[in-house]
Amino acid sequence: MSDGGVATRPATEVVGVELGTRRYDIVIGSGALEELGPRLGELAPGGRVMIVTDENVARCHLERLERALAGHVALAPSVIVPPGESSKCFGELQRVVEEMLDAMLERGDLVVALGGGVVGDLAGFAAAILRRGVRYVQVPTSLLAQVDSSVGGKTGIDTRHGKNLVGAFHQPALVVADTSLLDTLSPREFRAGYAEVVKYGLIDAASFFEWLEGSWREIFAGGPAREQAIAASCRAKSRIVASDERESGQRALLNLGHTFGHALEAATGFSQRLVHGEGVAIGMVLAFGYSVRLGLCKPADESRVRAHLEAVGLPTDLAHIEGDIGDAESLIDHIMQDKKVERGSLTFILARGIGHAFIARNVDAGDVREYLAERLSAR
Amino acid sequence: MSDGGVATRPATEVVGVELGTRRYDIVIGSGALEELGPRLGELAPGGRVMIVTDENVARCHLERLERALAGHVALAPSVIVPPGESSKCFGELQRVVEEMLDAMLERGDLVVALGGGVVGDLAGFAAAILRRGVRYVQVPTSLLAQVDSSVGGKTGIDTRHGKNLVGAFHQPALVVADTSLLDTLSPREFRAGYAEVVKYGLIDAASFFEWLEGSWREIFAGGPAREQAIAASCRAKSRIVASDERESGQRALLNLGHTFGHALEAATGFSQRLVHGEGVAIGMVLAFGYSVRLGLCKPADESRVRAHLEAVGLPTDLAHIEGDIGDAESLIDHIMQDKKVERGSLTFILARGIGHAFIARNVDAGDVREYLAERLSAR
Numbered sequence: 068m069s070d071g072g073v074a075t076r077p078a079t080e081v082v083g084v085e086l087g088t089r090r091y092d093i094v095i096g097s098g099a100l101e102e103l104g105p106r107l108g109e110l111a112p113g114g115r116v117m118i119v120t121d122e123n124v125a126r127c128h129l130e131r132l133e134r135a136l137a138g139h140v141a142l143a144p145s146v147i148v149p150p151g152e153s154s155k156c157f158g159e160l161q162r163v164v165e166e167m168l169d170a171m172l173e174r175g176d177l178v179v180a181l182g183g184g185v186v187g188d189l190a191g192f193a194a195a196i197l198r199r200g201v202r203y204v205q206v207p208t209s210l211l212a213q214v215d216s217s218v219g220g221k222t223g224i225d226t227r228h229g230k231n232l233v234g235a236f237h238q239p240a241l242v243v244a245d246t247s248l249l250d251t252l253s254p255r256e257f258r259a260g261y262a263e264v265v266k267y268g269l270i271d272a273a274s275f276f277e278w279l280e281g282s283w284r285e286i287f288a289g290g291p292a293r294e295q296a297i298a299a300s301c302r303a304k305s306r307i308v309a310s311d312e313r314e315s316g317q318r319a320l321l322n323l324g325h326t327f328g329h330a331l332e333a334a335t336g337f338s339q340r341l342v343h344g345e346g347v348a349i350g351m352v353l354a355f356g357y358s359v360r361l362g363l364c365k366p367a368d369e370s371r372v373r374a375h376l377e378a379v380g381l382p383t384d385l386a387h388i389e390g391d392i393g394d395a396e397s398l399i400d401h402i403m404q405d406k407k408v409e410r411g412s413l414t415f416i417l418a419r420g421i422g423h424a425f426i427a428r429n430v431d432a433g434d435v436r437e438y439l440a441e442r443l444s445a446r
Numbered sequence: 447m448s449d450g451g452v453a454t455r456p457a458t459e460v461v462g463v464e465l466g467t468r469r470y471d472i473v474i475g476s477g478a479l480e481e482l483g484p485r486l487g488e489l490a491p492g493g494r495v496m497i498v499t500d501e502n503v504a505r506c507h508l509e510r511l512e513r514a515l516a517g518h519v520a521l522a523p524s525v526i527v528p529p530g531e532s533s534k535c536f537g538e539l540q541r542v543v544e545e546m547l548d549a550m551l552e553r554g555d556l557v558v559a560l561g562g563g564v565v566g567d568l569a570g571f572a573a574a575i576l577r578r579g580v581r582y583v584q585v586p587t588s589l590l591a592q593v594d595s596s597v598g599g600k601t602g603i604d605t606r607h608g609k610n611l612v613g614a615f616h617q618p619a620l621v622v623a624d625t626s627l628l629d630t631l632s633p634r635e636f637r638a639g640y641a642e643v644v645k646y647g648l649i650d651a652a653s654f655f656e657w658l659e660g661s662w663r664e665i666f667a668g669g670p671a672r673e674q675a676i677a678a679s680c681r682a683k684s685r686i687v688a689s690d691e692r693e694s695g696q697r698a699l700l701n702l703g704h705t706f707g708h709a710l711e712a713a714t715g716f717s718q719r720l721v722h723g724e725g726v727a728i729g730m731v732l733a734f735g736y737s738v739r740l741g742l743c744k745p746a747d748e749s750r751v752r753a754h755l756e757a758v759g760l761p762t763d764l765a766h767i768e769g770d771i772g773d774a775e776s777l778i779d780h781i782m783q784d785k786k787v788e789r790g791s792l793t794f795i796l797a798r799g800i801g802h803a804f805i806a807r808n809v810d811a812g813d814v815r816e817y818l819a820e821r822l823s824a825r
Contacts, residue, residue, distance in 0.1 A: 404550065
């Protein structure tokens with residue numbers, strides 16, 4: 068794609084996130100990156116822009132982004148963090164913030180987060196606390212970030228207690244999801260992001276799930292079906308976020324599969340043994356399985372969820388995780404530390420069927436421990 | 447004051463900070479601490495409370511606070527940080543947040559900041575980012591914190607680039623200013639806080655300033671005049687904060703004396719050579735002096751401000767700072783890094799007279815440098 072190919076550029080789709088004074092657009096489409104220069108110029112006339120990215124993404128896309136911005140905004144030196152979840156820590160947060168201060172980034176300037184979920188969460192959090200809040204733009208480069216983490220304003224870092232336990236709600240000023248950036252993803256990364264796409268179908272859109280069952284090959288191959296899936300996911304997320312920005316209610320539905328998933332990520336030390344989307348895939352199957360155990364959901368629904376995730380090559384069972392993941396007791400400990408715990412009682416997203424997820428409060432920790440012990444013994 | 451002395455307790459005054467869904471009360475009065483237990487019980491029924499304080503304050507007041515809370519809320523182990531501005535750093539922030547996570551503090555729980563501005567800023571910021579936001583209560587123990595920093599939701603830490611450059615707007619759920627806590631302050635600390643009281647008169651309340659000129663001896667002695675001064679200051683701050691929570695306009699008036707003051711604090715390495723309120727006192731005189739230089743303000747007003755601050759024993763001139771404070775160039779550098787700089791042009795709070803402060807944008811840095819050089823040469 069050349070910089071000048073305006074005439075031949077496919078149309079982008081724009082999804083609005085309606086949050087009053089904090090409303091913003093998600094621009095979705097192949098080549099959307101090339102439109103970013105004028106958009107940033109409008110957001111911050113006369114302002115400066117600092118790109119935050121990681122080493123891997125910098126190699127693939129940084130030059131292209133810098134070229135797209137040239138002439139439209141003044142660029143501060145980019146900040147490049149090491150790739151991987153371990154960059155979501157206090158040390159990197161301090162380093163990024165101090166580089167922003169070294170560059171004398173001011174309140175009217177912009178931070179651009181170019182990368183996957185890790186970069187978006189870290190750069191967004193740094194922007195949230197720099198001078199008590201500087202605006203930022205998400206340019207997600209992974210499927211997971213395009214359909215989930217770049218939208219909704221959740222930013223943060225991890226501690227030894229768990230993931231995302233420290234952070235801020237800080238909505239981006241703009242999200243630009245250029246689907247052409249996904250071409251450099253490994254199949255494993257793409258699959259992991261796809262788990263979040265499936266999630267939207269499982270929460271409240273049975274027909275979308277059905278469409279995914281029939282269309283996943285085209286989505287994985289790229290092209291219009293992929294963009295359609297991404298846009299549908301962004302619309303779903305946007306709608307839920309607009310109705311409950313700070314997760315006092317319905318937004319918790321987006322955690323379907325995440326409470327189990329986070330515990331599994333913690334159990335594998337947030338390593339490449341199990342990446343986030345894989346944890347979510349297994350976590351969603353566990354959530355459906357536990358719903359079946361409680362008599363809330365038909366076994367056939369659990370099987371259908373499992374079958375689709377398996378078809379695309381995602382792990383769906385504890386047995387699919389290599390190496391040690393501890394016992395049921397240690398998994399429950401990870402869950403208890405999760406921030407979705409209220410007053411010591413467990414809150415889970417369970418389901419009455421595909422497209423019928425709901426927030427279940429006061430779930431009995433002992434029963435969940437027993438369920439996990441059974442699943443572990445079948446491993 | 448005994449725990450049970452309800453009948454003899456003097457009435458407390460309550461000032462509301464009207465911020466819609468984030469509105470809260472400031473409770474002012476001698477013995478207000480003893481009412482805190484039931485109030486926290488109401489704010490977080492069944493919840494847990496974690497007190498954050500510093501070593502000095504802990505010695506004087508921690509036991510009294512714990513006694514006041516006993517039976518009303520469950521207490522997590524208190525966090526005690528070293529006293530002084532140097533605790534407003536990334537290292538202490540991380541330590542405080544991790545102690546909160548160690549104690550499994552949850553979203554419905556409460557943090558209580560018991561201390562001066564440093565503790566309030568640090569604990570408030572930790573609460574702001576813990577699980578993306580936990581509520582906190584300010585229990586200010588210094589005059590400065592009671593009349594200024596505990597109200598308005600500005601929280602944060604310092605970096606080597608300057609003060610408060612990293613932080614969050616996070617409104618407290620309640621402020622309890624027990625004026626009896628001020629009895630343990632050193633005269634120097636009390637005087638430093640008094641500079642912020644004077645500030646409210648200088649901004650837009652000439653008659654309050656006049657009252658201070660006549661009443662400062664009673665205010666320093668304690669008693670009704672002191673409570674009156676504190677309540678008037680809280681009302682002034684509350685009004686300005688309610689009209690401009692995030693400092694997009696009028697709230698900047700509260701920075702009167704602070705741009706110069708911060709630069710002087712930086713020049714003295716944030717040491718005991720010049721504490722915050724002292725920097726503000728000199729800064730306010732400099733702001734009036736610079737306003738006179740620009741022909742905006744009568745020299746008699748500058749003299750009157752200086753005379754009152756001198757009467758209470760506050761420093762009013764660069765010559766009153768012991769040791770090296772660098773040259774005009776380095777002071778301007780400190781000012782340029784200040785977060786109130788927009789697009790490289792300087793914004794100052796200047797005055798057309800006592801009670802007539804205003805926001806002056808596009809102030810010429812070269813002229814300010816020259817002014818500072820003159821003041822330094824007279825040192």
